[in-house]
Amino acid sequence: MEKYLNKETRQSLDELIEFIKNSNEYKEVIRLKKEINEDKELVKLIDEVRSAQQKYIKSNYGKKEKEEMDGKIELLNNNKLYVFYSYNLDKVNDMIHIICEELNDYFYSITNILQ
Numbered sequence: 001m002e003k004y005l006n007k008e009t010r011q012s013l014d015e016l017i018e019f020i021k022n023s024n025e026y027k028e029v030i031r032l033k034k035e036i037n038e039d040k041e042l043v044k045l046i047d048e049v050r051s052a053q054q055k056y057i058k059s060n061y062g063k064k065e066k067e068e069m070d071g072k073i074e075l076l077n078n079n080k081l082y083v084f085y086s087y088n089l090d091k092v093n094d095m096i097h098i099i100c101e102e103l104n105d106y107f108y109s110i111t112n113i114l115q
Contacts, residue, residue: 052065
């Protein structure tokens with residue numbers, strides 16, 4: 001595949017990435033992810049939630065499986081460490097989403113000049 005990004009464009013993108021990486025939210029996500037990985041019970045609960053979600057889908061959205069999944073998710077959502085991690089991860093994803101929207105708007109404005 002051809003490379004379409006010139007040096008200046010790559011530098012601009014690198015600046016955006018650095019902006020995100022230097023944000024407090026991103027730093028918190030990294031710190032909290034390490035903390036979560038050290039909490040074996042929380043890691044186990046996260047795995048149980050994933051397993052329950054897969055089981056629910058494979059059951060063709062069975063009521064019993066949904067109740068089991070919802071119970072595991074409720075336990076997860078009552079864990080302050082996980083909630084704080086999720087909150088900060090959402091903030092980081094919002095930053096990325098805003099940048100993507102701005103790029104899409106820019107490309108749209110350039111490619112749809114005739115409208």
